[in-house]
Amino acid sequence: MSARATLRDMFEPACLPAPPLDGLSTTWRYALAGFGYLGYLGTMIGVKAFEASVGGASPSGGASALPSAASTTVATTPDGAGVVTVDPVLSEMPTGLLVVDGLIGAAALWAIRYRRRWPFGLFMVLTTASVVSNSLWVVMVWSFISLCSRRDVKKIGWGIAYTIALSILASLFLPWQRRNFESFATLGPFGYAMPFLSTMLMMAIVALLGMYYGVRQDRAAGVQDRAANADRDRELAVLGERNRIAREMHDVLAHRISLVSMHAGALAYRTDLPPEKTREIAGIIQENAHASLTELRSVLSTLRDGQLDAAGSPAAPQPSLVDLPGLIGQARSLGQRVNLDASIDLATVPAVTARHVFRMIQECLTNARKHAPYAVTDVVLAGEPGVGLTIRVSNPLAPSGAGLPGAGLGLIGIRERAGMLGGQVNAGVYQGRFVVDGWVPWPAATG
Structure with missing residues (x-):
């Protein structure tokens, strides 16, 4: 100086x-x-x-x-x-x-x-x-x-x-x-x-x-x-990365593992199933187990510098809102009842926002399947550029003890994703239904 x-x-x-x-x-x-x-x-x-x-x-x-x-x-x-x-x-x-x-x-x-x-x-x-x-x-x-x-x-x-x-x-x-x-x-x-x-x-x-x-x-x-601030920032960065990895792993695996758990439970308690039905359920379990491994490789690939998955193949792209109909169709094919009401063009939502909203809805469907497996789940998407994107997922409350146990991490991950986008999420019981209400910014188109 x-x-x-x-x-x-x-x-x-x-x-x-x-x-x-x-x-x-x-x-x-x-x-x-x-x-x-x-x-x-x-x-x-x-x-x-x-x-x-x-x-x-x-x-x-x-x-x-x-x-x-x-x-x-x-x-x-x-x-x-x-x-x-x-x-x-x-x-x-x-x-x-x-x-x-x-x-x-x-x-x-x-x-x-x-x-x-x-x-x-x-x-x-x-x-x-x-x-x-x-x-x-x-x-x-x-x-x-x-x-x-x-x-x-x-x-x-x-x-x-x-x-x-x-x-x-x-x-x-x-x-x-x-x-x-x-x-x-x-x-x-x-x-x-x-x-x-x-x-x-x-x-x-x-x-x-x-x-x-x-x-x-x-x-x-x-x-x-x-020097102390640099060490503290390093620790916070490591902690933030660990939280991001945990959130991605939870969102990806919870959806598939809940399906495996539900169908495995059916095999464990239904001793009167015919061989054809048993093979069908076993096939569903095998399919979701393989899908879980595939999505796990996709998540792990994002943690590496390159764009190859664990097997050395090109990494699969991260899901977006355009994949939402496929997600809901898959849930329906596995016995979950889901109604989708989307009044927006899913392809026009920005990529980062679309990816996080897809994961939020996926987690909501997973929670509904775990805690209210036989109820109808309603998914509503609305909004427009410059105003924001509104997400609402709701389902009737299930009788006590009807669903699988949960740790509450799913809602935490949903709120964190919304917060990263600058939005917010409210969740709770309203008129006999469990409702997840979220809003995230949707920037107006420029140029």
């Missing part, structure tokens, strides 16, 4: 949560913060101990102002005794405050874990605590970088302004902070402003680094999010 795009993104709010840190990244950050805490606290304790060992420094001892807080000053009191002042800021700081400083620094090390949950609030709390604790400065910088990485320019501005205002107040009311600012008076008329200007400049530099780091985090999170 170009530098211009990176610069533009630095001033745009973060879009994604920052990715979690690995073990090494977390370890070196905490190690650096702990080193800064222990190093500064140890230095302060060492300075205080050294001053105490040489007699201490008196605030009224007349020590001259220093340009550096880390200089060593030897002042002379009126009685001629030498007074050693290692650090004018620490000389003014009460010794008991070092304990408070250390406790606050340790608490800051614990609280930095919440930098991503409450970045702005944590930084404001740490900045406030820095008035009486110098050992948390590394943690405070870490918190400020975390705040800037979210690239909320308004909150970053408020954080910098609050830090400068707090520094001014501390230099006015806290003696040990005032001595630090007084040490810059020897640098000229603008010496008092230099600590505030240098603080503002350093915070601006850290803010830019934090915002740049935030852009890097956002891009890393984006890569991870795209």
Whole structure:
């Protein structure tokens, strides 16, 4: 990505949560913060101990102002005794405050874990605590970088302004902070402003680094999010394909297997059939078993890249509405009573719509044969291009226990097919009949 795009993104709010840190990244950050805490606290304790060992420094001892807080000053009191002042800021700081400083620094090390949950609030709390604790400065910088990485320019501005205002107040009311600012008076008329200007400049530099780091985090999170979405999309695609295969297998086989089951049941319970009738029923079972295998090969061929069936022959075309009379004629020849009322030209229905509607009607006939085997099934097709295609299949309710058991997958498949076409299906009992009402779009002819 170009530098211009990176610069533009630095001033745009973060879009994604920052990715979690690995073990090494977390370890070196905490190690650096702990080193800064222990190093500064140890230095302060060492300075205080050294001053105490040489007699201490008196605030009224007349020590001259220093340009550096880390200089060593030897002042002379009126009685001629030498007074050693290692650090004018620490000389003014009460010794008991070092304990408070250390406790606050340790608490800051614990609280930095919440930098991503409450970045702005944590930084404001740490900045406030820095008035009486110098050992948390590394943690405070870490918190400020975390705040800037979210690239909320308004909150970053408020954080910098609050830090400068707090520094001014501390230099006015806290003696040990005032001595630090007084040490810059020897640098000229603008010496008092230099600590505030240098603080503002350093915070601006850290803010830019934090915002740049935030852009890097956002891009890393984006890569991870795209990878997760790709995996999720792959899983959904596999699940959708599995559902499509299951639906096709159910629609194709349920029709034939229900015929086989019905006639096999007749052979099992009718022991008085003459040999000729038994052979006829056995022939029907054999014919539908072979037809089931043929249609199964046709379905499997659609799952392959080529156009050959399982036997290596050209795959049979998928059925369409023009094959509907043949489907109904076959059902009638096997003993099912079906009435067809089609007021449309079946050949004019678009191929995809025709194939799905054919499967929907086939499933409705299968359900009627399973659950109401001796009832009359009415099939009605109506509609026109630009208006839509209406399908209604109904049959009287059969006595309880008269039909074959079902899992309800047929109606689910019918609704899914209608949904894929942008239509809908309602099914239920109405005036003593089980009715399946469906509607699918039928685009108007163009050209």
